[in-house]
Amino acid sequence: MAIDFLVNILELIKEKQCNINLFSAISLTSIVYNNFGEFLSNNQSYSTNNPLLKYHIIILNDKNKTKDVEEKRNIFKREVAELISRNFKLDGEKVRNYFDSLKEVLKSLKYTIVDVEITTRTRALIGVSTSLGKLIFGSGISFDPYMNLPYIPASEIKGIVRSYIEGKLGEQEAEEIFGNEEREGxxxxxxxxxxxxxxxxxxxDVITPHYNGKKSEADAEPRPVIHLTIAPKVTFRFLIYYKREDVGKPICDSMPIILIRGLGARSSVGYSLFELRKIEVIK
Known part of the structure; x- marks a missing residue:
């Protein structure tokens, strides 16, 4: 049953049906991936009628039939990653409507709003420690099942802005803006x-861990690991809102510098770097 459902999902992704819920697809794929040895041991898996054959997950020719389970799992992983990357398309209308509606609500509540757009300059890794995708790709991704889109958590943006302001203006000023355990920001x-x-x-994307728990370089067995990343030239949008006018300037001033330094994982080695595309203050 799970295999049949997975085939249907993969087929729809292959046909560029972007309304497929990717959260469900990746979750189900992870279950199949985790039980791949059991799946391969089923004689029906090698039936010529098995629709998964079209995804090269099961390989029937003599050369590849002898591949071990781990090699076939890697084929499965690569095929799924490539299908998602090529064919899952962004439908931004739902997000734009969400932010436009939210802005109207915030304006009615007399908030000052900062409408921010940032664009990835490099491949980005957001939420690598989250569970979605971690089982199959070894690296998670922050994903909203309702929006059916990856996202950057507000807490991550707020945390990195606070860290910068605290370093520049001091802890007391940062607490005045962002609050602390005893006081709301x-x-x-x-x-x-x-x-x-x-x-x-x-x-x-592919990373190649060299040591992976090994004690010495002589024991290292480099193995490429494929995982999903956010592509370059993807624009994200978020809102900042407040009622105290004096908090806006230090936050807006910090944005370009923070984005150059990176927002997400592995920024020190060239991932997760952004540029400020738009910042608009609405009073």
């Missing part, structure tokens, strides 16, 4: 969602 952030992309929303 004076500024709020929304999650950031993608609104448009130049080509793809996701791209597969």
């Amino acid at each position: 004076n500024v709020n952030f929304t999650d950031a969602y993608p609104t448009r992309s130049k080509d793809f929303l996701f791209v597969p």
Whole structure:
């Protein structure tokens, strides 16, 4: 049953049906991936009628039939990553409507709003420690099942802005803006969602861990690991809102510098770097 459902999902992704819920697809794929040895041991898996054959997950020719389970799992992983990357398209209208509606509500409540758009300059890794995708790709991704889109959590944006302001203006000033354990802050952030992309929303990437628990270089066995990343040239949008006018300037001033330094994982080695595309203050 799970295999049949997975085939249907993969087929729809292959046909570029972007309304497929990717959260469900990746979750189900992870279950199949985790039980791949059991799946391969089923004689029906090698039936010529098995629709998974079209995805090269099961290989019947003599050369590849002898591949071990781990090699076939890697074929499965690569095929799924490539299908998602090539064919899952961004529909930004739902996100734009969400932010436009939210802005109207915040304006009615007399908030000052900062409408921010940021664009990935490099491949980005957001939410690598989250569970979605971690089982199959070894690296998770922050994903909203309702929006059916990856997102940057508000807490991550707020945390990196606070860290910068604390370093520049001091802890007391940062607490005045963002609050502390005993007092609520004076500024709020929304999650950031993608609104448009130049080509793809996701791209597969490969890292090659050399040591992976080994004690010495002589024991190292480098093995490439494929995983999903946010593609370059993807624009995310989020809102910042507040009522105290004096908190806006230090936050807006910090944005370009923070984005150059990176927002997400592995920024020190060239991932998760952004540029400020738009920042608009609405009073």
